[in-house]
Amino acid sequence: MSNSDLKVIDLRSDTLSLPTSEMLTAMAGARLGDDGRDMGGKGEDPTVNRLEAIAANLLGKEDALFVPSGTMGNMIALMVHAPAGSCIAVGKDAHVYKMERGNFIEGLHGYRPVFIPARQGFYDPDVLDKVLSCGHVSLVCIENTHNYAGGTVLSPEQTEIIADVCVRHEVPLHLDGARVFHAAAALGVTASDLVRRVDSVMVCLSKGLCAPVGSMLAGTRDFIRNARGKRRLLGGQMRQAGVLAAAGIVALEKMTLRVQDDNSLACMLAESLADVGCLDIDTGTVQTNMVRVALKTQLTAEQFASRLYDEYRVKVGPVSQDMFRMVVYNGIGKTDIESAAERIRSFCKAL
Numbered sequence: 001m002s003n004s005d006l007k008v009i010d011l012r013s014d015t016l017s018l019p020t021s022e023m024l025t026a027m028a029g030a031r032l033g034d035d036g037r038d039m040g041g042k043g044e045d046p047t048v049n050r051l052e053a054i055a056a057n058l059l060g061k062e063d064a065l066f067v068p069s070g071t072m073g074n075m076i077a078l079m080v081h082a083p084a085g086s087c088i089a090v091g092k093d094a095h096v097y098k099m100e101r102g103n104f105i106e107g108l109h110g111y112r113p114v115f116i117p118a119r120q121g122f123y124d125p126d127v128l129d130k131v132l133s134c135g136h137v138s139l140v141c142i143e144n145t146h147n148y149a150g151g152t153v154l155s156p157e158q159t160e161i162i163a164d165v166c167v168r169h170e171v172p173l174h175l176d177g178a179r180v181f182h183a184a185a186a187l188g189v190t191a192s193d194l195v196r197r198v199d200s201v202m203v204c205l206s207k208g209l210c211a212p213v214g215s216m217l218a219g220t221r222d223f224i225r226n227a228r229g230k231r232r233l234l235g236g237q238m239r240q241a242g243v244l245a246a247a248g249i250v251a252l253e254k255m256t257l258r259v260q261d262d263n264s265l266a267c268m269l270a271e272s273l274a275d276v277g278c279l280d281i282d283t284g285t286v287q288t289n290m291v292r293v294a295l296k297t298q299l300t301a302e303q304f305a306s307r308l309y310d311e312y313r314v315k316v317g318p319v320s321q322d323m324f325r326m327v328v329y330n331g332i333g334k335t336d337i338e339s340a341a342e343r344i345r346s347f348c349k350a351l
C-alpha cells in the first residue's frame with residue numbers, strides 16, 4: 001500500500017476535535033438574544049444564560065461566565081484578582097505564563113511572574129509559603145491537567161495543600177482548568193471536587209469537549225460580576241452567542257462523560273510504544289489524554305514529526321527541540337491508536 005492510501009491520524013492536539021452532530025443540531029435550534037445587553041448581571045441570550053447556570057452548577061461555584069477562549073478566561077481572572085503590575089506566582093511551564101505572555105508584557109497588564117518550583121504542576125508548599133509570606137504576591141495560579149508536564153493531574157488533596165497556603169496568606173488561587181474534566185475522570189472524582197478550594201477556575205469547552213469555540217470562567221457572584229466588566233473591556237462580549245453556547249451545553253452535559261475513553265487510549269498508546277528504543281516515554285506522566293515523548297535519535301522533534309507524516313501519515317506535535325506529544329480526542333478511536341502505534345514502531349525501526 002502506498003502511504004497516500006493511509007488514513008491520516010492526527011495526534012497533534014485535542015484542539016483539532018470537531019463539534020459533534022448533536023452540537024450542530026443544538027446550534028441550529030438555539031434560542032438567541034443579545035448577550036451583551038446587561039439585565040442585572042446576566043445578558044439577554046437565554047442559551048448563554050443556561051450554559052452559565054449549568055457550568056456554575058457542575059463546578060460548584062456561585063456563577064459562571066461564557067468567554068470566547070481559554071486565554072481570555074485566564075486573562076480576565078488575572079485582571080479581576082491582581083492589580084496591573086503586581087506579582088503573580090506561577091510555574092515556569094504554566095500555560096498562563098509560557099503561552100499567554102500578553103499578561104506579563106509591560107504595557108499590557110505588566111504582571112511580574114514569581115516562579116514556584118513544581119513537580120508535575122504541584123508546587124513545593126514550603127517554597128510557596130515562603131514566597132507568599134513576603135507579602136507582594138497578589139495571585140497564585142495552578143493548572144490541572146498540566147499541559148507541559150504531559151497532561152498530569154493534581155488531586156483534590158494536592159489542590160487543598162496549595163489552597164491552605166494561599167488562605168494562610170490571604171492570596172487568591174486561580175485554576176487554569178482547560179482540561180479539568182480529564183483530570184476528574186482520571187482521578188475518579190468530580191470536577192467540583194477538584195475546584196472546591198480555588199477562588200476561580202477556567203475550563204475549556206473546546207479541545208477535549210469538542211465545542212467549536214468557548215470557555216467558562218467560574219467563581220463567586222462578585223467575581224463573575226467583575227469578570228463580566230473585564231470581558232467587555234477586552235472585546236470579549238458577544239451578541240447572539242447562544243449559537244455557540246448551545247454546543248457548550250452539549251460539551252458539559254455529554255462530552256464530559258466520555259473523556260475517560262481518551263485517557264484510556266492515551267495510556268494504551270504509551271504502553272504500546274514503551275519498548276521502542278529511540279523513544280523515551282515516562283509512563284508515570286501519562287495520566288490523561290496526552291503522551292509526551294522524548295527522542296533518543298539525531299532527529300529533532302520537528303524533523304521526526306515531518307518525516308513520520310511524510311512516510312506514515314501520522315501527525316504528532318513537537319513541543320521542544322527533542323520532545324513531541326500525542327493527544328487523544330473524540331474521533332480518534334482504538335483502531336487509530338493501534339494503527340498509529342504500529343506505524344510509529346515501523347518508522348522508528350527504519351531510522
Ligand SMILES: Cc1ncc(COP(=O)(O)O)c(C=O)c1O
Pocket residue numbers: 015068069070071072095096143145146147176178179204206215
Ligand atoms: C492548559 C491550557 N490553558 C489555556 C489554554 C488556552 O486556551 P485557548 O486556546 O482556548 O485560548 C490552553 C490551550 O491549549 C491550555 O492548554
